[in-house]
Amino acid sequence: MTDGAAELLLEIDGLTVRRQGEALLDDVSLRVRRGSLHVILGPNGAGKSTLLSAVLGQIAFDGRIVVSWTGSGAIGYVPQTFAVDPTLPVTVQDFLALTRQRRPVCLGIARPTRTAIARLLGRVRLSGLEQRPLAVLSGGELKRVLLAHALDPEPELLLLDEPSAGLDKAAVRILEETLLALTRAAQTTVLMVSHDLEQVRRMADHVTVLDRRIVADGPWHEILGGASGLEALPVAAERWGVRP
Amino acid sequence: MTALYTWIGGLAQQGLLPSDFQYPFLIRGFLCVLVLAPILGGLSHLVVTRRMAFFSAALGQASLTGVAIGLLLGEPLNAPYGGMFGFCLLSTLAMVYVKRHATLPPDTLIGVFHALTLGLGLCLLVALTRQFNVHQVESVLFGSLLTVTDGDLLLLVAVGALVAVLLVSQYNHLLLDSLSPPLARVAGAEPAYLEYFFAVLLTLSIVVSLKIIGALLVEALVVVPAAAARNVARGTRSYLAWSVAVAFFAGAGGLGVSTRFFVPTGGAVVLVVTGIFFLTLAARSMLRRRLA
Numbered sequence: 368m369t370d371g372a373a374e375l376l377l378e379i380d381g382l383t384v385r386r387q388g389e390a391l392l393d394d395v396s397l398r399v400r401r402g403s404l405h406v407i408l409g410p411n412g413a414g415k416s417t418l419l420s421a422v423l424g425q426i427a428f429d430g431r432i433v434v435s436w437t438g439s440g441a442i443g444y445v446p447q448t449f450a451v452d453p454t455l456p457v458t459v460q461d462f463l464a465l466t467r468q469r470r471p472v473c474l475g476i477a478r479p480t481r482t483a484i485a486r487l488l489g490r491v492r493l494s495g496l497e498q499r500p501l502a503v504l505s506g507g508e509l510k511r512v513l514l515a516h517a518l519d520p521e522p523e524l525l526l527l528d529e530p531s532a533g534l535d536k537a538a539v540r541i542l543e544e545t546l547l548a549l550t551r552a553a554q555t556t557v558l559m560v561s562h563d564l565e566q567v568r569r570m571a572d573h574v575t576v577l578d579r580r581i582v583a584d585g586p587w588h589e590i591l592g593g594a595s596g597l598e599a600l601p602v603a604a605e606r607w608g609v610r611p
Numbered sequence: 612m613t614a615l616y617t618w619i620g621g622l623a624q625q626g627l628l629p630s631d632f633q634y635p636f637l638i639r640g641f642l643c644v645l646v647l648a649p650i651l652g653g654l655s656h657l658v659v660t661r662r663m664a665f666f667s668a669a670l671g672q673a674s675l676t677g678v679a680i681g682l683l684l685g686e687p688l689n690a691p692y693g694g695m696f697g698f699c700l701l702s703t704l705a706m707v708y709v710k711r712h713a714t715l716p717p718d719t720l721i722g723v724f725h726a727l728t729l730g731l732g733l734c735l736l737v738a739l740t741r742q743f744n745v746h747q748v749e750s751v752l753f754g755s756l757l758t759v760t761d762g763d764l765l766l767l768v769a770v771g772a773l774v775a776v777l778l779v780s781q782y783n784h785l786l787l788d789s790l791s792p793p794l795a796r797v798a799g800a801e802p803a804y805l806e807y808f809f810a811v812l813l814t815l816s817i818v819v820s821l822k823i824i825g826a827l828l829v830e831a832l833v834v835v836p837a838a839a840a841r842n843v844a845r846g847t848r849s850y851l852a853w854s855v856a857v858a859f860f861a862g863a864g865g866l867g868v869s870t871r872f873f874v875p876t877g878g879a880v881v882l883v884v885t886g887i888f889f890l891t892l893a894a895r896s897m898l899r900r901r902l903a
Binding site: 420423425442443444446449451452454455456457458460461462464465466468469471472473474475498500501516 | 656660778779782783784786787790791793794796797798840841842844845846847848849850851
């Protein structure tokens with residue numbers, strides 16, 4: 368393995384996903400560097416979430432996906448949607464305990480699990496919310512609970528599917544600060560889907576623009592940095608209304 | 612079992628228990644309720660969370676066909692378990708398979724199976740009238756304490772223990788899969804396996820409950836306890852506790868109503884459990900108004 372290859376955590380080659388004859392992803396190849404915050408950018412229907420599902424091994428695909436683990440080998444995942452039935456009596460603590468103890472959570476939560484959950488909630492700045500039902504959380508709080516869920520065990524690769532969708536500016540800012548602090552401290556590699564250009568400017572190390580195929584790929588300042596960047600791409604002008 | 616009935620009957624004669632407990636069939640019915648409450652109450656909160664209420668109704672009515680098949684194949688009138696288990700398990704596996712592989716909405720597909728099994732059951736029951744008085748299968752349709760035997764009780768205990776052990780082993784994955792199948796997959800669960808697994812547990816539990824509750828009404832004890840519990844529970848633990856408590860009081864109350872007013876046990880249980888549901892609904896409304 369070359370030094371360049373050793374720096375890569377994720378390599379995707381010729382990824383193609385078809386559903387009912389239609390190509391949701393067509394011959395997509397990309398590289399994700401270890402420890403980077405890599406954003407997949409694209410309009411609705413570009414195949415961003417499909418790409419994450421393929422990386423998670425949750426859908427059938429053609430092509431090759433290789434993950435070169437050197438650490439925990441754990442994947443954290445924050446889904447785009449998490450619909451909570453408004454009458455469901457599941458608390459934040461119940462939810463976070465589901466994957467942290469073998470005992471059914473309906474029979475009680477063990478003390479070590481409660482301690483671990485309190486620590487996790489502290490990391491996403493939600494201390495004290497253990498007994499709050501999921502159904503009454505705000506959108507921003509729910510996203511941070513999902514982030515807390517994704518952070519234990521400490522992931523080597525963290526997949527985030529539009530984590531700030533539907534959140535107000537304050538909630539987005541808190542989420543981004545939390546995310547940056549966590550990932551920088553732990554050297555976690557983050558692959559994040561977004562269609563928010565401003566968020567990408569604030570957070571990304573590397574950007575891949577996707578519209579079922581790779582449209583552009585490079586460091587964020589090259590892709591978003593001016594007339595030679597994203598604004599010059601026909602797909603941006605047509606589908607996002609970005610003016611050159 | 613006779614010694615147990617004699618001992619409990621003695622306690623009733625001494626005034627330590629209600630006088631109804633002098634009768635073995637009532638003791639047997641109460642013991643059935645004691646076993647049924649944790650099984651159906653425990654399953655109930657997952658049935659509601661996994662949105663399988665209609666599935667449960669379809670399964671209850673499929674058992675009608677199972678009874679008919681069992682009797683046509685020569686099973687005894689008071690225990691056509693082979694037909695019920697066989698046909699209900701087959702229906703369950705078919706419903707889950709088609710639901711997972713078809714593109715139509717799940718309730719539409721279950722509606723198709725519902726109609727199919729009910730139609731088949733009615734045709735077979737008419738065929739059965741040449742061999743039996745069709746009123747003899749009423750106990751399976753509406754539930755009857757008088758027809759419950761010690762064998763039924765022992766089968767209920769055995770299946771209940773099996774279901775409890777299996778449910779405990781997969782509970783956390785089942786609940787996480789109900790909330791978010793992608794997160795469950797990341798946590799190592801296999802949603803297809805969980806769907807078949809839970810549907811089979813539900814089928815086993817429904818079939819052994821039929822002689823008490825009845826095929827047409829068993830869905831009530833699989834759905835309403837959790838619906839009532841949701842009105843008052845504040846976490847997963849209290850959700851389970853309330854579901855089991857509601858199932859127990861509905862079962863015990865239904866037995867009392869059934870013996871006092873000579874009505875089918877299943878109908879009485881349903882009346883009590885829905886009564887409890889509306890009480891909890893009122894309690895929730897009052898609590899909200901007070902907090903507002």
